[in-house]
Amino acid sequence: MLLIKTFCCLIVLFYDMQVLCVINCPGIQQTARLVDECPKSEVEWKDAAARMNCKYIMQNCSQQSQHKYHCALNVFLNESWELCSIMKYMLGYCMEYNVKGQRIQNNYYRNCLVLNPPCTTRYKSTEAYKYQSCYKAEKKNSFNSSKLSDTTLMPAITTKSTKDKNHNEKQQNGWIIVLTTSIVFFGILAAVVIGYIKWRRKKWKIYKMRMF
Structure with missing residues (x-):
């Protein structure tokens, strides 16, 4: 559980840093x-x-x-x-x-x-x-x-539509980061769960062998 919590904290930190970069990086027209x-x-x-x-x-x-x-x-x-x-x-x-x-x-x-x-x-x-x-x-x-x-x-x-377009692009980039991070997170979580189940099964087999 400690491993999962640590990984979740790293994911949140990575996501926040990426979104902050996307939001605060101005386009050429803004300069x-x-x-x-x-x-x-x-x-x-x-x-x-x-x-x-x-x-x-x-x-x-x-x-x-x-x-x-x-x-x-x-x-x-x-x-x-x-x-x-x-x-x-x-x-x-x-x-x-x-x-x-x-x-x-x-x-x-x-x-x-x-x-x-x-x-x-x-x-x-x-x-x-x-x-x-x-x-x-x-x-x-x-x-x-x-x-x-x-x-x-x-x-x-620069027109309002251009600004809206830039805003939408930033939102899309943010969602791409969220989606990618989520896929990585759930992939690792699934691997951890599968590994835990295998470990429990192996431990149960050893326990049954000792009982009989």
Whole structure:
């Protein structure tokens, strides 16, 4: 019985820690905020990163150390966003923040290899400040926005449905953890019960042999 009680306590502790991590780990959209403009140099970038402190914001995430400061224009090139995100490689295109998709990505309509000055064919998203030509966009939607797909277009503000979706995903993750933990628990409990029954039967056989 002591073994079972100890195992139950460990299961409860494990479950609570996992659920706490799922609930408190913010999504990228929860860290994102509008700014007047993005940093124009490495010094400004580091200062902005220090102010935002992504390490602290993402402290309850499993990939805490991989979340870094980013600043990018949105798909319409009319807003600047700073946020905490995992570093990605840009492949010869300007970096953009997809508000609806909640991710940093390549803007395939802005080939920065032809801009002045141009960017490299491959660079880290955390070093986007090196290519200021990407931030000198015509912030009046001068490009043909009709080329963008419905999955690319997005509102500037996170909607209630998006928040509900994130909440549902967190709940689903919590239930998956509960289900997995329950299966493991009952599996071990069944093994303990079966082992106990076998032990009792063996003990009873030995007792009968001694009686007769």
